[in-house]
Amino acid sequence: MSTRPIRTAALSLAAAALLAVPVAANGYREKGKVVTIAGSTLSVAPPRDWNLLSIRPGKKAETWTLDGERLNEITWYAGIAPDEPLIRETSRKHKPLPRLKQSTLIAEIPELLEATYRTERSVADFELTSAKPDPFLGQPGIRFTYAYVDNDHLPRRGEARAALIGGRLYLATFDAPRQYFFDRSLADFRALTDAATLS
Amino acid sequence: MKRLAKGAAGLCALLAIAAAPPKPGAAPPPPPYAGVYQPQGVDEIGFWREADEDERALANAPEVIRDEALNAYVRGVLCSTVGKDRCAATRIYLLRTPVFNASMTPNGTMRVFSGLLLRVRNEAELGAILGHEFGHFELRHSLAKFKARRTGSDLLSWAAVFASMSPGYQTRSNFNDLQWSVYGNLYRYDRNTEREADLLGLGYLNAGTLRPQAAASVWRNVMAEGEASSRARGLSKPRFDQLAFTASHPPSAERALTLAALADPGGEARDDGAARYAMALAPWLPMFLDDQIKLNDFGASDFLIAELAKNGWTAPLWLARGELYRARGNPRDLVIAAEFYTNATTADPELADAYRGLGLSLLKTRRPSEGRVALRRYLILKPDAKDAGMIAMLAPADPREP
Numbered sequence: 237m238s239t240r241p242i243r244t245a246a247l248s249l250a251a252a253a254l255l256a257v258p259v260a261a262n263g264y265r266e267k268g269k270v271v272t273i274a275g276s277t278l279s280v281a282p283p284r285d286w287n288l289l290s291i292r293p294g295k296k297a298e299t300w301t302l303d304g305e306r307l308n309e310i311t312w313y314a315g316i317a318p319d320e321p322l323i324r325e326t327s328r329k330h331k332p333l334p335r336l337k338q339s340t341l342i343a344e345i346p347e348l349l350e351a352t353y354r355t356e357r358s359v360a361d362f363e364l365t366s367a368k369p370d371p372f373l374g375q376p377g378i379r380f381t382y383a384y385v386d387n388d389h390l391p392r393r394g395e396a397r398a399a400l401i402g403g404r405l406y407l408a409t410f411d412a413p414r415q416y417f418f419d420r421s422l423a424d425f426r427a428l429t430d431a432a433t434l435s
Numbered sequence: 436m437k438r439l440a441k442g443a444a445g446l447c448a449l450l451a452i453a454a455a456p457p458k459p460g461a462a463p464p465p466p467p468y469a470g471v472y473q474p475q476g477v478d479e480i481g482f483w484r485e486a487d488e489d490e491r492a493l494a495n496a497p498e499v500i501r502d503e504a505l506n507a508y509v510r511g512v513l514c515s516t517v518g519k520d521r522c523a524a525t526r527i528y529l530l531r532t533p534v535f536n537a538s539m540t541p542n543g544t545m546r547v548f549s550g551l552l553l554r555v556r557n558e559a560e561l562g563a564i565l566g567h568e569f570g571h572f573e574l575r576h577s578l579a580k581f582k583a584r585r586t587g588s589d590l591l592s593w594a595a596v597f598a599s600m601s602p603g604y605q606t607r608s609n610f611n612d613l614q615w616s617v618y619g620n621l622y623r624y625d626r627n628t629e630r631e632a633d634l635l636g637l638g639y640l641n642a643g644t645l646r647p648q649a650a651a652s653v654w655r656n657v658m659a660e661g662e663a664s665s666r667a668r669g670l671s672k673p674r675f676d677q678l679a680f681t682a683s684h685p686p687s688a689e690r691a692l693t694l695a696a697l698a699d700p701g702g703e704a705r706d707d708g709a710a711r712y713a714m715a716l717a718p719w720l721p722m723f724l725d726d727q728i729k730l731n732d733f734g735a736s737d738f739l740i741a742e743l744a745k746n747g748w749t750a751p752l753w754l755a756r757g758e759l760y761r762a763r764g765n766p767r768d769l770v771i772a773a774e775f776y777t778n779a780t781t782a783d784p785e786l787a788d789a790y791r792g793l794g795l796s797l798l799k800t801r802r803p804s805e806g807r808v809a810l811r812r813y814l815i816l817k818p819d820a821k822d823a824g825m826i827a828m829l830a831p832a833d834p835r836e837p
Contacts, residue, residue: 330670343795351731
């Protein structure tokens with residue numbers, strides 16, 4: 237057997253190491269400056285400074301955080317259309333995610349989020365803790381809360397607001413560890429989502 | 436040297452037993468249990484220390500099911516499979532994780548996943564899996580695996596560092612090739628130890644009180660489920676290497692045949708404990724089923740529900756099937772889901788969640804007034820439901836109703 241392919245592989249690895257480039261930087265969302273979310277018609281003037289992560293969970297989604305996404309994570313899902321999953325699928329063939337349907341009711345949005353979390357993160361312990369009607373983006377919508385044990389074994393809590401507008405789903409979620417972090421930033425999430433508007 | 440001699444003597448004993456099996460072809464009874472073992476050598480001591488550390492974290496993990504009755508039951512099945520002296524040293528942790536898996540670490544920690552409890556149908560099948568894992572433990576396979584993995588993963592982790600720093604596609608594909616060859620070696624190694632654990636596992640079952648033929652039926656079911664899952668996803672064949680348990684425990688027709696041959700034919704008439712198993716699992720079934728159907732794996736979930744329904748359809752099974760079809764949500768699924776929910780409410784008129792699903796399905800299939808009646812029934816049966824506010828929004832109270 238020739239050692240040539242192995243040598244080529246080793247050389248290209250070494251060359252790649254020398255050519256290493258820094259990864260793209262995360263964004264900054266300054267207080268009071270209007271920004272659009274994921275290139276949609278959804279926009280917000282944040283009541284305080286936020287960080288935008290450069291890694292996006294999906295084409296129509298954005299992640300904002302204060303201290304890092306494992307500590308406080310706001311995810312915007314802006315205008316998910318029927319037959320689209322909430323986030324990017326790791327493998328469409330082997331691990332398909334649940335999709336929004338034309339017939340999906342607003343009361344089924346918590347189930348959609350739950351199934352997405354369970355499938356993508358392989359978590360079993362996910363519980364809806366409340367769900368009630370509450371306007372979002374000036375339209376009839378819902379506000380729901382949930383608790384789950386994430387795949388890092390840390391119990392987390394979440395609050396979300398959703399509205400189906402013109403057949404598209406607008407959803408904002410806030411996820412944080414149950415202890416300390418959730419309560420600390422919940423008011424920030426509420427103020428931020430109250431400031432969001434759809435043009 | 437002394438250990439070597441002892442090992443050789445043990446091997447001779449094993450071979451002697453193997454040479455004179457109770458029935459031709461059947462697995463020999465297990466050798467006498469060696470008793471408490473202490474780790475030897477730097478690798479094994481380090482490995483035990485890691486396992487101890489993991490167990491400390493596991494003891495506080497939120498996903499551990501702490502129910503006393505269920506824990507005692509699973510322990511009982513292990514004890515009746517491997518014998519009292521062997522099972523005394525084992526700590527069993529039941530984990531609420533909807534995957535088919537069980538594992539055992541060298542310090543005697545056994546992890547049993549809720550997905551396994553949902554899939555086996557009787558005590559004999561559960562015993563076959565637990566006995567197999569115990570066989571790995573008794574033969575100290577994980578130490579050998581650890582040594583192989585350590586060498587393999589050193590290489591992999593360095594390669595990963597280089598590949599992650601590189602911008603090119605070519606480098607990443609080189610890295611992937613390397614990764615597959617290293618993993619391939621690990622799994623090939625595992626398959627040899629599988630055979631040894633199968634032999635010992637069947638030895639326990641043959642010597643125990645449960646029906647040893649169940650070992651083969653577990654694998655047949657796993658394969659059938661994998662095929663059902665792939666069919667529903669439009670794939671030509673199942674990827675067993677992507678499932679937690681089957682990646683290192685490859686299922687195959689050949690394996691099922693081998694296990695069937697190793698089972699003592701004299702044990703065919705023994706009890707498999709299906710009734711006891713169903714009774715012990717009944718309080719947990721709705722939760723485990725719910726965890727499974729929300730995984731968005733239609734084929735596998737439908738197969739599992741049909742398997743569970745072989746002993747008769749119950750209200751929780753109809754409810755689960757309705758939820759599964761409503762989640763897939765094609766128009767035809769919604770009509771069928773409404774039918775399943777109706778069956779559930781016929782079997783148990785107090786099952787609130789079935790009325791919820793029924794109401795939502797009817798709303799979506801243009802039968803809104805019937806749907807609202809069902810949703811109001813849900814709210815009456817479960818006035819303190821977590822989603823009561825949201826459901827009430829869809830089904831405002833009708834003044835004409837009593």
